Amino acid sequence: MRVAVIGAGVGGLAAAADLARRGCEVTVFEAAAAPGGKMRQIEVAGRGVDAGPTVFTMRWIFEALFADAGRRLEDHLDMLPSELLARHAWRAGGRLDLFADIGRSMEAIAAFASPEDARGYREFCARSAAIYRTLAGPFIASERPSPLELVRRVGAGNLGQFWRTAPLRSLWGALGAHFRDVRLRQLFARYATYVGASPFLAPATLMLIAHVEQDGVWQVRGGMAAVARALHGLAEAQGARFRFGARVEEVLVDGGRAAGVRLATGEVQRAEAVLFNGDASALGQGLLGAGARRAAPETPRARRSLSAITWCVNAPTEGFALAHHNVFFAEDYAEEFDAIFRRRSLCAAPTVYVCAQDRGPAAEAPAPGGAERLLVLVNAPAEGDAQALDLARHEAEAFALLAACGLHVARAPGRMAATTPKGFHALFPGTGGALYGRANHGMTGSFARPGAASRLPGLYLAGGSVHPGAGVPMAAMSGRLAAARLLEDRAGERRAIVGLGLSPAAAGVTADTSRPPAGRIRPAPT
CATH class of the missing domain: 3.50.50.60 (FAD/NAD(P)-binding domain)
Incomplete structure (x- = not known):
């Protein structure tokens, strides 16, 4: 055939x-x-920079x-496990490393926030693992079900586990049961953006992503x-x-x-x-x-997932000890997603993700003063077929947030390449720049x-x-x-x-x- x-x-x-x-x-x-x-990769100042997904998980697939x-996967890919999942920093103060080892993360959270939040993290991990176990076979690895078919696949005897996936609650709301410190709610609410959604609209089911990361994040050589x-x-x-x-x-x-x-x-x-x-x-x-x-x-335009503005960078940095994955937060998380999904714009202080591609287990840290490859990303509305963003303004705002958190990037002509929602729409027609299809909002x-x-x-x-x-x-x-x-x-x-x-x-x-x-x-x- x-x-x-x-x-x-x-x-x-x-x-x-x-x-x-x-x-x-x-x-x-x-x-x-x-x-x-x-x-995909983009060449910047003579080096290829990963310009798309940067996280490799669910190796079993x-x-x-x-x-x-x-064949054996390991014969074709050189993969190294990441002990440090991500480094997080807040403009208002505070830094927190999250580890693959739950015990190490609990110690870090207790020092960063409180022992109570550390216990909340342990409970959150157990809950995310239970959600994953409930849905991995019947949903992730299976043909698309209807809601009723999913219940049938899970089994009548397991309805308690199914309802514990909290499909009726938002991710942000469910996190309040585990974390008192709002910065921790920001950190774990960010999992909604992995599928292009707002944590204030996405279902709490997405907590399962926490377990996916704890099960293994791999850095791929090359x-x-x-x-x-x-x-x-x-x-x-x-x-x-x-x-x-x-x-x-x-x-x-x-x-x-x-x-x-x-x-x-x-x-x-x-x-x-x-x-x-x-x-x-x-x-x-x-x-x-x-x-x-x-x-x-x-x-429909209103149902599109997140787009992004990305900058592929090959330049020296200073002032902040980067890990491979880094997230920099401002204070008002709700404002960021209200701007994107309701006003179809960017707020003045968006969350900034930085993948430092020359850091981590698969690469040595760059030499002092040497250029390193970064993917810098902020979320944006998928309006690439309808409006053009003020790239210069949004670049200034994003890198100002990084500077406020201590990271200074030596930006210069020829050392950066930007992609906007308009660029993503050109690359992937019919999307408006949406990178994840339809936004995963609400129970259905x-x-x-x-x-x-x-x-x-x-x-x-x-x-x-x-x-x-x-x-x-x-x-x-x-x-x-x-x-x-x-x-x-x-x-x-x-x-x-x-x-x-x-x-x-x-x-x-x-x-x-x-x-x-x-x-x-x-x-x-x-």
Whole structure:
């Protein structure tokens, strides 16, 4: 069976590897010159700087992908565990390191805030682990469920665990039960931004991200671009073909189903199935042809997730001992998200994330006075198709906050490259610059994302805008789920895909909290 994959992002790469391994004739069409999608690098002053995702977690998803191909992940990626998860600083005062070891973090929190907050952190960790155990199999590693189907998968005997995921409470509200110090609520509320949401609107279910980080954050030697190269190599080794610089302009439809693609050059490639690894909203806007418009809904502007302004920097720093991951906070957290999601603007003192790519276990600290690579990021509204931001003003405000926290960056022409929501919209059409698809707000926000099978027969969806959500491991899982759905449909089967590639031990899932995994998907005729 011939399959055309549109987009060599993480989801497309994972799907291509699975489909080619199962005997499909797979061709991946990518508009860019290299694989990775949002996981891209920008050259600044002669060095490549990771300009997209910077955190590698949920290693078990990638281990399963490689193991199914008869390979070992560690033979293709050099990964080092991070003992220090992130360093945090506040403009009003205070610094706090968070560690993979819960005991060390408790000691740091007790000294930073209070022993009571340290105990609250321990309870928070236990709660986040329980939420993760409840949802890893039935939701993360499974085909998109409805709310009722998710309850069925969790099991009637485990409804207590399900309600403890707190789907009706906001993340910010739930954190108040664990932390008295508002700075700690800021720190842990930031997990909502990992999926492009506001902590004041996102469900408390997202506390599970805390457990994901405690389970392991890895620094990859060579940066996140090395992950894209490894996935590209895996897919090629299974027989997938890649065409870079090949922009797809239309999904062809014949007889009411997807039948191939037409490139910007006018070239037509016929296929029995098409897998789209891009923002699903682009389909709903008709950007891939009128025939595919009904395949997925357009995301309303008000429902878009966060965008960002990023600066890739290669310059000397001083005054603050950077870790690999660093977060700098102002005082009014609510104002930041009110500005973005209600007023569609940036506040004067946004939270600033800095990934110091020459720090941490996979790299030596830079020499005194030497330039180092940074990704500096502030959240922004996804208005890249509607308005232009005042980049100079927002740059001054972001780096002023860093300076107030003690970090001074020697900015200079040629040593920085900025990307705005308008730039992200150009890179990823149909998004307005939204980096995570639809915002995960409210109890049903996560169920509003499309599933692997689109509304157009023969067209399948993968990537951060579809189930199970945004982030590198989730995008990889979406690709595997899309490939499995495609093969099941080809075989004429109609059963739910539950627990795909899920190792209960690796994922921390026990029989008390989730259904047993369905095991490997059976081979389908091609």
